[in-house]
Amino acid sequence: MRAAPTILHLDMDAFFAAAEQAAKPSLRGKPVIVGGLGPRGVVATASYEARRFGVHSAMPMAQARRLAPNAAYLVPRFSLYRAVSEQVMELLRGLSPLVEPLSLDEAFVDLEAGGSAHDAVGARAAGEQLRRDIHAVTGLTGSVGLAGSKMLAKIASEEAKPDGLVLIEPGTERELLGPKSVRILPGVGPATGEHLRRAGMTTVADLAAAGEDELVRLLGRAHGESLYRMAMGYDDRPVVAERDAKSVSVEDTFDVDLHDRVRVRMEVERLAERCVQRLRGAGRSGRTVVLKVRRYDFSTLTRSETLRGPTDDPVVVREAAARLLEAVDTTGGVRLLGVGVTGLADYTQEDLFAQAAAEAAERAVGERDAVERAGAAGAGVPAAHSGAGGTGSGESGAVGGPGVPVGPPEVDGRARPGGSAGAPPRQGDGVAAPPAGESGGRPEAAPPDLRDHAGPRPGGGLGGAGGADDGVVAAEIGLGDHGGPGVQAASSAGEGRVGPAGGRPVSTAGEAGEAGGTAGRAGAGPDSARMAGGEARRWSAGEDVRHARYGAGWVQGSGLGRVTVRFEEPGSAPGRVRTFWADDPELEPSDPLPLVPGQSSWPASLPKSRSVEGGGGSARP
């Protein structure tokens, strides 16, 4: 706790939703909800307009729809948020080199370390200037908290929301915090809050009065101590600029529970591959592989296996995950699967082998021996276990080399438990692939003059009466999923890489829903050119596109082989809607545009938006 309120906490207001509103002028002032659009999605961010309906983060999407049926529902676009975040962080680094990002939209800044403020007056001025700069560069608003400690700065920014600044003058924290709920303290969630309530403590003052011993007795050592300190206003954690990630993980919740073991195995393999992709993308390797399974009843378990050394080999991770899976009972169904890697390092044991081998080769020793001995010696390899000499030194023979588990599994690196790992990814759960081609209910081409589908709207909004045509509601229709039979034909072509049954969830529940949802639009055919025989691509609600003649816009809805685009962009007036065939050659995906036109700080090339988000709209698990 320093004497001057020079620790700043920035928190962007309703970040994802606000970014979408800035990118899509027709959504400004309207309730916008960003989150998963599948049947098991939850709300990531609700705009303030949507919050008035009672919608908030982490709420199941289904519930949000009941509360705000006419809101715009959009899938998150992390490439956009990352780009905006980078602009904001750059502004923060202008204030001080000591910037500690907590997430895409939050960070601490040590103003004193940057020399940009040394007292309350200077801190407030810097904070207000920062808010103006953020708005000028990104078009978005952020809230600022200033205090003498991290905790208080964070509480202050919370109080400042939205679009405000709050400064807590050192010395006033006890009286300010005292009457407030324990829930305002970072680290006090529902469980701890309830725990404390049962013990008769509801306010921060109650915690301070209870004393450290009592809190430790109640909540355990670390939590109790830290809570007591916070309640007293003690907090001297420094702002630290850079922190390496400690784990990398990937998980998927399936639209429908998985029952087929073969399918479960296949999904675990795919998750392992994706996990390693990300691991390698970050230039890291890891030593402990973790499998996560959430069952039909939401009970969750993890199983982990620690290897002899860090790896970034997809085969090693995949096989470890597969072994872990074999020990899990999945009868009843699986709702979620995840694969993660922890114990990260910047090198792999394979690296060390190679390096040692090279050195050994120089000494002109027989190659194989050299490799094996080097591997065992493993200069700098994380100890096999606690004891220095212990299990380690004798085991040069461990056949699998890197990736052989430390513990019990008597693996020789070749035998595959259950003989299943190598099984070909047979078709999944019996969703027969429909015949490809131009069959079925797909509407035939109409004259290629484009009709205005929705017509200009007063005020340009999607206000409308919210009829079947309410574009935003339509935005989710067919999104990344099979629709009626006709659409299914088209979509299966688009997923060819996955194989016959595609990456779709089991069963037919989704189909029924989708078919019903799209039925109303079946008659309205879009009029535009179509590609000769190409695969119909999939369009995600909210993604940016560019049309050869109509310019920039975003996908408002898609389904039945058609895609509805609203033509507008960050600087523009609210735009109008047009509908095209999904395979219209004049329509192509594009990267997000800067929210304020002409910003030099906008990343020249954005991280691949398509692979990150869409990835598998269709394969959405």
Add this chain to the structure above:
DNA sequence: TCTGGGGTCCTAGTACGA
């Protein structure tokens, strides 16, 4: 139509070697 995905940190039990 109930409950995401990416993380962090902590606790507790067990095993093991010194």
Add this chain to the structure above:
DNA sequence: TCTGTCGTACTAGGACCC
């Protein structure tokens, strides 16, 4: 050398955050 103790790894689960 035996035994109790201690530190460290490993594993599993849970709370919390955005």
